[in-house]
Amino acid sequence: MGLDEVSQKPHERLAAWLAEDMAAVNGLIRERMASKHAPRIPEVTAHLVEAGGKRLRPLLTLAAARLCGYEGPYHIHLAATVEFIHTATLLHDDVVDESHRRRGKPTANLLWDNKSSVLVGDYLFARSFQLMVETGSLRVMDILANASATISEGEVLQLTAAQDLRTTEDIYLQVVRGKTAALFAAATEVGGVVAGVPEAQVEALHAYGDALGIAFQIVDDLLDYGGVDAQIGKNTGDDFRERKLTLPVIKAVAQADAEERAFWQRVIEKGDQREGDLEQAHAIMSRHGAMEAARQDALRWVTVAREALGQLPEHPLREMLHDLADFVVERIA
């Protein structure tokens, strides 16, 4: 292994190993994004699909399928499916969150409008559905249908949990499973299913994706308070402004004294936010070790993810998935 390979990040090594498959996925995405009747569709989606996201989810599907020895054509369809579902949820999330940037560019709903975001998201869902049907696997459709339901349930739950200081770590975990882990878990699981591996390995792939997704989202939520804007292409403090109860806040609220509790009630429940409040929130969380405790939780999920890989065959891709799990938390080290 040369120096170049050592210095590459795990998702870059995955992308390099799976470059040929990934090129096929990108070709399929471009082909299926097109609409004879509605040229606005590729205009809106190109903006997101070409924006240079890491394509982590399709890489997971390809890696799972190849690691399980799959040689057929359908892992390409499934990887494109997963990316379409992800892009559709981003479009709908843009309407939802009134966020202003995504992957460092203006969101679709600022360039276009809410209407286009909703409808083009629906179009991508429909396209992903067509792609799955082409695989001819009812099992795959069952997994992705269940993931879709979990995703939207999680998003709705997040809506009702926002601004509510009674939100527990259990509710947070449900939200995170919905918004992130369900699609990660489905992405890896369908890779194993299409390869026809034994049930224990399918379950291990699901467990890996689930734990990786949870760790990934906890870290994302930490970074939202961490001021590493450039690294994640998302405005720091978004969650604070949207009054979301993410893990470090939940942990800090649980230990709040009377004065801190009044602070959280004002900024989260009442939404009365003033200059310097974000820094104050950060200071309170640090004082209680809430950031570090959340990081430790993420590390525990990384361990779960790595242990799940033990069920799978030895393979260079398995090592990369192992390193990817570590890397997810190293982002905040």
Place this chain on the structure above:
Amino acid sequence: MGLDEVSQKPHERLAAWLAEDMAAVNGLIRERMASKHAPRIPEVTAHLVEAGGKRLRPLLTLAAARLCGYEGPYHIHLAATVEFIHTATLLHDDVVDESHRRRGKPTANLLWDNKSSVLVGDYLFARSFQLMVETGSLRVMDILANASATISEGEVLQLTAAQDLRTTEDIYLQVVRGKTAALFAAATEVGGVVAGVPEAQVEALHAYGDALGIAFQIVDDLLDYGGVDAQIGKNTGDDFRERKLTLPVIKAVAQADAEERAFWQRVIEKGDQREGDLEQAHAIMSRHGAMEAARQDALRWVTVAREALGQLPEHPLREMLHDLADFVVERIA
């Protein structure tokens, strides 16, 4: 046949004939609408699902399946699927159209908010997807996946066609197939597919639903200018205010003199609408016989729908579907 039966409208006769099936569909809808984790979901959907819509689409699926002699359990799943897809598109359409009433009640996005409408719509799509998977029929999933893509393409096309006086009758037809006929056609087609009838009959069911849906939407668009608010539970003039190019407008624009053209440019292209403009639009359309010409188009689609039924077995439900096609246009008589 007693007097009561004679005086019933065709969809009421369908509902009476299929009452037992429909009760099962309603039970399944209530069961699948529930969410353990996100109680807001049934709150939002109950508002729409219980609002006393005619349930036309699930009735079409049940009628098609029974007319084709189906005795299994899955027409219930498919009817619920179709109603979930319809309800999801209504929720997303509420975000889209900024309309203020739906079925005579405030829309979900006024009672709740845009976020809930988008996400709960997504949840219903996911639920519909799970229901289809349970039928175990790839053919059914293929039909419904294609219908979903056509629906969202039609909605996006409508967005880009709005405010554009160059919109042709062909584009209008594509929009109408997307927003209405695709789901009508899928609703009847899957009824035949689940019953396992020969291909010619499946095609006839598709053709019936397609033509019925087109006629239905043309009439809806006429009624939007017709001032029969109470009858359709939708504000008259909505399409005019949203600057949609519906069939009577397209026909009137095609015959416009210079002065009328300037009027349409002002109210539709520039969106500069003043007191009395809706009445003026109505007067111009009447002068060119545009309303009547659109009604004649709807009647031609009714004929197509009725002729398609000729391919299907003789059955009391076939007669009701026949009468339903007539009734769709009689609404404006």
